[in-house]
Amino acid sequence: MILDHSYANELNELVTHLTPQSLKNARVVAINQSLRSQLNLPWETQDAWLEALFSVNSPLTQHSVAQKYGGHQFGHWNPDLGDGRGLLLSEVVTPEGKRFDLHLKGSGPTPYSRFADGRAVLRSTIREYLASEALFHLGIPSSRALCLLTSDEMVYREKSEKAAMLIRVSQSHLRFGHFEYYFHSQQLEKLQSLFDYSFKYHFSEYADQANPHALMLSKIVHDTATMIAKWQAYGFNHGVMNTDNMSIHGITFDFGPYAFLDDFDPRFICNHSDPQGRYSFDNQPGIGLWNLNALAMAFTPYLSRQEITNILQEYEQQLLKEYAKIMRAKCGLIEFGAHNSTIINEWLDMLASEKKDYSQYFRLLCDFDPTLKDTSLRDSFIDRPRFERWAEGLSQSIAEQDWTNEQRSASMKKHNPNYILRNYLAQQVIDRAEEGDFSLFDAYLTALSCPFNEHPEYAKFAAPPPDWGKKIEISCSS
Known part of the structure; x- marks a missing residue:
């Protein structure tokens, strides 16, 4: 194991050095052993993690820091942000030379806590644990x-809740808001230090190129577009896409009031603090571009307005390209073309019109052969003539593909999950965990870690949600 502290040491003026504050009778209830092994970390047991986090002069925490940044929150600039309840503990360097941050949430107050207690609650840490692992195993970039x-x-x-902590891992915790803050506060020397650090550790392939800032911005644009395309394809609503919640690595970050879609509603809002729907499901692609425009301001000392405009114009093309590729795979269509696009769009419109469960119906589609007279899927649609017209178009497209129905079905099941993270199930996990029982957490996490498989013992996690469990809005509060 190699622990480094490059951010704390090389950007010392941008951080506050702090150590985590222990919790009353703190105990470890979950360790991601697979991830721990990949990072070659030695702390295998619960006691080992407690020792690593709270013992004096632990190599994990002796250089821990809180980072300063700003951000556009619901479209309004806020310079008074930073790690208000989290600390960057250390950076792990793998034998291959890859770097990963170890970041602790719920570590206690920092100078950026804004009079809050700096704690996380069990509810929010469970939700982040489940969501980050669920997205990762779906193939969506995530911490x-x-x-x-x-x-x-x-x-x-x-209400009164149990305090908790979560250690999360990502390539870094550099946010759009880091660069925005040092640009808008006109601390240009510190902004330069931030760019120098980024090129040294995270965009080193561009450091010696003729126009490294253009290449870095283009990479962020492409990675962000790819991530959001996957959100849209798999029905994930982040809920609070403030620029301080956006990673320069194009990974899903800072989980709060998220939700996977139940009944397909493109205008779905998962955050009850967002009544205007700024961060609704169908607004996410546009907000992604808005946020990239906000980030691009920090590149203006290095790039011309035209250079930035040209790079930002790459966003839509990349997002549509990635989205179309995934949606064709989900529908079992190989070739790109206007006819296949029509089939996909018509399928989505039928789901929305008849309020069908997004993930469940894509999974049902895997076993649907439009050339057969099987009525199970057909009969679930009220507008049967419309469905038959759509099925005829699908049948024509499939006939043009050199693919058996069995091959097509097997391929589709690799892109349409059987298990998806549902908020009502997450709440059941939380309710049990708050009573000290983490067995449901473990079972649900296991199912979400193999989302495309079918396991009879986890059938309850694949069932469609009851009416009372749909469209649950979640608070930002944690």
Whole structure:
């Protein structure tokens, strides 16, 4: 194991050095052993993690820091942000030379806590653990959960809740808001240091190129577009796409009031603090571009307006290209073409019109052969003539493909999950965990870690949600 502290040491003026504050009767309830092994970390047991986090002069925490940044929150600039409840503990360097941050959430107050207690609650840490692992195993770029701790310490949000901690892993914790803050505050020397650091550790392939800032911005644009295309294809609503929640690595970051779609509603809003729907499901692609425009301001000392405009114009093309590729795979269509695009769009419109469950109906589509008289899928649509017209078009497209129906079905099941993270199930996990029972957490996490498979023992996690479990709006509060 190699631990480094490059951010804390080389950007010392951009951080505050702090150590985590322990919780009352803190105990480790989940360790991502697969991820721990990949990172070659030695802390295998619960006691080992407690020792690593809270012992004096632990190599994991002796250089831990809180980072300063800003961000556009619901479209409004806020310079008073930073790690208000989290600390960058260390950076792990793998034998291949790859770097990963170990970041602790719920570590106690920092200078950026804004009079809050700096704690996370069990509810929010469970939700982030489940979501980050669910997205990762779906193939959606994401930070990952490494270790979850609960405690007997109580904190107050809308009600009294158990305090908890989460260690998460990502390539770095550099956000759009880092670059925005040092640009808008006109601390251009620190902005330069931030860019120098980024080229040294995260965009090193561009450091010696003729126009490294253009290449870096283009990479961020492409990675962000790819991530959001996957959100849209798999029905994921982030819920709070503030620029301080956007990673320069194009990974899903800072999970709060997220939701996977139940009944397909493109205008779905998962965040009850967003009544205007700025971060609704169908607004996510546009907000992604808005956020990239906000980030691009920090590149203006290095790039011309025209250069930035040209790079930002790459966003839509990349997003549509990635989205179309995934949607063709989900529908079992090989070739790109206007006819196949019509089939996909008509299928989505039928799901929306008849309020069909997004993930469930894509999974049902895997076993649908439009050339047969099987009525199971047909009979579930009220507008049967419309469905038959659509099925005829699908049948024509399939006939043009050199693919058996069995091959097509098997391929589709690799792109349409059987298990998806549902908010009502996550709440059941939370309710049990708050009583000290993490067995449902473990079972649901196992199912979400193999989302495309079918396991009879996890059938309840593949069932469509009851009416009362649909469209649950979640608070940002954690």
